[in-house]
Amino acid sequence: MNNTRRIKTFIGAMMLAAGITAGYAGFESHSPHTYFAPAVLALAGVTSRMKVKLPGINGNMSVNLPFLLTAVVNLSTAEAVVVTCVSTVVQCWPRKSAELNRQEMAFNVSMMAFASCLASLMFHAEWLRAMQWSSPTPALVVATTTLFLGQTAPVAAIVALSDGKAARQIWWSLAHLSFPYYVVSAGVTSTVQAVGSHLGWGLALAAFPVMYGIHRSYRLYFGKMAETLRSELLVRAAGAGA
Secondary structure, X not given: OOHHHHHHHHHHHHHHHHHHHHHHHHHOOOOOOOOHHHHHHHHHHHHHOOEEEOOOOOOEEEOOHHHHHHHHHXXXXXXXXXXXXXXXXXXXXXXXXXXXXXXHHHHHHHHHHHHHHHHHHHHOOHHHHOOOOOOOHHHHHHHHHHHHHHHHHHHHHHHHHHHOOOHHHHHHXXXXXXXXXXXXXXXXXXXXXXXXXXXXXXXXXXXXXXXXHHHHHHHHHHHHHHHHHHHHHHHHHHHHHO
């Protein structure tokens, strides 16, 4: 089986997994959040366009994760999946000069839907709620970890299939670059929950400026890292040609 067929098979499997989990989430009983859900959706969509290029990996990272986590822990599973899918479409939608890559879009949407659905189901699981006592922190840690693995593992697998590299090495590089961001996002989500429960969700969603600051910091950091990698490659190429 060639790489193209393997990639299509993997994307098909990802879409099937997303369809099954999202279908299950749709049958779960839930009450809609009339105002809060659209607000989270809007902020997730806006911040999804705030992307940074990951150095050494053919991919980018958006700073909408705190709002996706906020949807996971505060909305129903079905609402969280909708927020995730819409923000992913916005994130992956090409600019005017580029064409839409339907295969890439299908993979990203299904991967994110599957990851957010699993994270939400884990967060709202009865057995985990019974272990929380008076703090939601354990459930937030589990949800963040689930989202982290649900996003990074499929991305590493598809990049490995595309580039013919070892998936474990790609995942480790991806995890090394993105793990601090997941920790920060969990902290922002925890703060949003704490502030929202006391001062209202409108003020809690003022976390947007924080995410803009994180976006700028990541762009500077990864920009310097990419420049360092380019310099190292040029030095190696010059040494090889000598």
